Amino acid sequence: MQIFAGVAPVGNIAITVDYLVVAGGAGGGSDAGGGGGAGGLRCTVTATGGGGTLETALSLLTGTNYSVTIGGGGVGALQGTTNATNGSNSIFSTVTSTGGGIGGGAALTTQNPAVGGSGGGAGQSGSATGASGTANQGKAGGNRGGSPDFGGGGGGASADGALGNSGTGGAGVATSITGSSVTYAGGGGGAQDGNSARAGGAGGGGASGAPGTNGTTNLGGGGGGGGGSNRQAGNGGSGVVILRYADTLTITFGAGVTGTESAASGGYKRATITAATAGNVSWA
Numbered sequence: 001m002q003i004f005a006g007v008a009p010v011g012n013i014a015i016t017v018d019y020l021v022v023a024g025g026a027g028g029g030s031d032a033g034g035g036g037g038a039g040g041l042r043c044t045v046t047a048t049g050g051g052g053t054l055e056t057a058l059s060l061l062t063g064t065n066y067s068v069t070i071g072g073g074g075v076g077a078l079q080g081t082t083n084a085t086n087g088s089n090s091i092f093s094t095v096t097s098t099g100g101g102i103g104g105g106a107a108l109t110t111q112n113p114a115v116g117g118s119g120g121g122a123g124q125s126g127s128a129t130g131a132s133g134t135a136n137q138g139k140a141g142g143n144r145g146g147s148p149d150f151g152g153g154g155g156g157a158s159a160d161g162a163l164g165n166s167g168t169g170g171a172g173v174a175t176s177i178t179g180s181s182v183t184y185a186g187g188g189g190g191a192q193d194g195n196s197a198r199a200g201g202a203g204g205g206g207a208s209g210a211p212g213t214n215g216t217t218n219l220g221g222g223g224g225g226g227g228g229s230n231r232q233a234g235n236g237g238s239g240v241v242i243l244r245y246a247d248t249l250t251i252t253f254g255a256g257v258t259g260t261e262s263a264a265s266g267g268y269k270r271a272t273i274t275a276a277t278a279g280n281v282s283w284a
Contacts, residue, residue, distance in 0.1 A: 012061040012062050012064060013062045014059060014060070014061060015059075015061065015246065015249060015283060016057050016058070016059060016060075016245070017060050017243055017245045018044040018057045018243070018245070019042070019043065019044055019055070019057070019058065019092055019177075019241065019243050019244070020041070020042075020045070020242040021042045021043070021090050021091070021092050021095050021097045021239075021241050022041050022090060022097060022184050022240050022241075023039030023071040023087055023088065023089050023090040023097040023098055023099045023117045023239045024039045024071035024072045024074065024087030024088045024099050024100065024237065024238050024239045025037065025038045025039045025073050025074065025087045025099075025100040025118075025204070025205075025215040025219075025221045025222040025223065025239075026038075026085070026086045026087045026100035026102045026103065026114070026120055026154070026188075026223065026236045027074040027075045027076035027077060027086075027103070027222075027223045027233055027234070028076045028077065028084065028102075028103040028105075028120075028154070028188045028191070028206065028208065028222065028225040028226060028233035029077050029084055029104045029105025029107065029111060029113070029120070029121075029123040029125075029126075029225050029226070029233055030076070030077040030078050030079040030084075030106050030107055030226040030230075030231060030232065031079045031106035031123065031124055031125060031191075031228065031230075032123060032124035032149055032151050032191050032192055032193045032225070032228070033077060033084075033103050033104065033105030033106070033151045033190070033208075033212070033225035033227075033233050034103030034104045034113050034120050034121030034123040034141055034142070034152050034154065034161075035103045035120070035141065035142075035152070035153045035154030035161055035167070035169045035187050035188030035189050035198075035200065035205065035212075035224055035225050036074060036076070036084065036087075036101075036102055036103045036120055036121075036154045036187070036188040036206070036215065036222030036223040036225075036236050037087075037100035037101040037102070037103070037113075037114075037116045037117065037118035037120045037121075037131070037133065037154040037155045037188075037222050038117065038118040038138055038154065038155065038156050038169075038172060038185035038186055038187050038188075038203065038204075038215070038220055038221055039087045039090065039097060039098075039099055039116075039117045039118070039138075039220030039236070039237075040089075040100070040116070040118065040134050040137030040157075040185075041097060041137055041138060041172070041184055041220065042095055042137060043055055043175050043177065044056060044057045045175050045176060045177040046174065046175040046176050046177070046181075047173050047175055048136060048137075048173065049097075049117070049133075049136060049137040049157040049185065050133060050134065050136045050137050050138050050139060050158075051139075052137075053136070055136075058094070060283070062249070062282070062283045062284055063283075063284065064282060065254065065280040065281070066092065066281055066282065067092070067279070067280055068091065068092050068093075068273055068276045068279050068280060068281055069089070069090060069091040069276055069277055070238060070240065070273060070274065070275050070276045070277075071087055071088035071090040071097070071220075071238065071239040072087070072088045072238050072239075073087055073088075073214070073215055073217075073223070073237045073238050074086050074087045074099065074100065074223070074235065074236040075235055075236075076211075076212060076224075076226065076232060076234045077103075077105060077106070077107035077108075077232075077233045078107070078230070078231075078233065079107060079226070079229060079230050079231070080107075080108065080230065081108060082107060082108055083107040083108045083109060083111060084103060084105075084107055084120075084223075084233060085102065086099045086101055086116055087099030087100040087116065087117070087220070087222075087236045088239075090220075090240070092241045097117055098117040098137055098138075099116055099117060099236075100116040100117050100118050100120070100138070100154065100155075100187075100220070100236055101113060101114035101115050101116025101117075101120040101131045101133075101141070101154075101155075102114045103121050103122075103123060103141065103151065103154055103188060103190070103222070103223070103233065104121065104122045104125065104126040104127055104130075104151070105124055105125050105225065105233075106123070106125045106229075110126045111125075111126055112126040112127040112131075113126070113127060113129075113131040113152075114131050115133070115134070116131070116133065116134065116138070116155075117133060117134050117137045117138045117185070118133040118134075118140075118141070118154060118155030118156055118161075118170065118187055118222065119133045119138070119139070119140045119141040119154070119155045120141045120155070121141035121142045121143075121144075121152030121153050121154045121161045121164075121167075121169075121225070122141065122143050122151065122190075123152075123190075123191075123225065124149040124193070128143060129143050130143050130160070130161055131155075132155075133155045137157070138155055138156065138157045139155040139157070139158065139159055139160045140155045140160045140161070141154050141155045141161040141170075141187065142154075142161035142162045142163050142164060142167070142170075143163055143164065144163075144164040145163045145164035146165045146192070149193075150164035150165060150167050150190060150192040150193075151167060151190030151191045151192065151208065151225045152164045152167060153167050153169040153170060153187050153188070153189055153190045153198065153200075153201065153205075154169050154170065154187030154188040154189075154190070154201070154205065154222035155170045155187045155222075156169055156170030156171045156187040156203060156205060156222075157172045157173040157203065158171050158172060158173045159187075161190065161201070164190055166198070167189055167190035167191070167198035167208065168189055168190075168199045168201065169186055169188045169189045169190075169199065169200040169201030169205035169206075169221075170186065170187040170201045170205075171183075171186055171187075171202045171203060172187075172203020172205070174203075177244050177270065178262075178270055178272070179266065179270065183203040183204075184203045184204065184219050184220055184240070185204070185219065185220040185221065186200055186203030186205030186215075186219070186221045187200065187201040187205045187221070188201075188205050188206045188208065188215060188221065188222030188223045188224045188225060188234060188236075189205065189206065189207045189208035189209075189212070189224045189225065190208055190225050191209065191212060191225030191226055191227035191228075191231070191233075192208075192227055193227065196209070196227070197209035197224075198224070200213070200215070200222070201221070203220075203221060204216030204219030204220065204221025204237050205222050205224070206222065206223045206236075207224045207234075208224040208226070208233075208234075209224060209226075209227055209231075210226065210227045210228055211226055211232035211233065211234065212224030212225050212226045212227070212231070212233040212234035214234040214235045214236070215235065217238050218238055218274050219237050219240070220236075220237055220238070220240065221237040223235045238275075240272065240274055241273040241276075242270060242271070242272050243270065243271045243273070244268050244270050245268065245269060245270075245283065246267065247264035247265075247267055247268055249283045249284070250269075250284055251269070251281055251282070251283055252282050252283070252284065253273070253279070253281055254280040254282070256277060256278075256279045257273060257279035257280070257281060258273065258274050259271050259272060259273040259281070260272050
């Protein structure tokens with residue numbers, strides 16, 4: 001469907017849609033590895049990621065398809081066996097949130113922490129400095145520290161991951177787009193050689209340990225680092241897209257999109273989309 005000179009096709013009505021778009025969190029690093037960074041977070045309600053200015057709601061049209069993709073979580077590292085991977089991007093219409101960056105440490109090869117929506121924490125192996133997050137989406141991972149070296153926490157949507165001496169993951173962002181406050185996109189905890197657990201950040205960040213725990217599904221949390229030699233790090237949690245719109249509207253989920261629409265409340269309906277690969281949604 002083409003639109004010329006900004007004029008809506010006959011029968012199509014302009015609507016306003018608020019959104020929360022959270023990308024997939026990254027996998028943690030192994031062998032006193034850094035925590036995985038949380039998925040990038042962009043939101044028009046309550047707060048957005050990276051300490052940035054609140055995003056602006058989208059002006060859309062009924063009867064028109066809008067793209068949606070939910071980013072998957074990255075894989076956690078295992079020393080000598082598996083490299084960690086970044087989280088994948090989540091997309092709604094023109095809005096893209098960037099997948100989290102991996103935690104550093106020993107893996108199939110030595111890996112440095114990676115830049116992402118939120119950055120990965122530094123591990124015992126590789127760079128000693130945590131990676132940065134993406135502006136208006138997330139924060140940086142923590143540096144390694146201590147003796148022996150401890151992995152830094154993965155960055156969260158609202159706070160940097162902690163220095164390795166503490167190693168906790170950065171906190172995520174709380175938003176009330178669903179009608180109640182929920183926290184998303186916490187960073188994974190950084191690990192230490194002694195294998196004791198370090199907490200992930202609020203918002204689904206996985207704790208470090210032997211093995212590290214996974215970030216929470218559909219919260220975009222980073223995976224926890226693996227403590228000690230040959231300890232599996234946690235995987236990142238998948239992302240989510242939540243949409244808020246007038247209660248006079250009804251959403252349609254296209255093929256391959258897994259979503260639910262809430263009952264009307266406070267003048268709004270909300271759609272929560274938990275899985276989609278290049279799918280689409282529309283309103284009537």
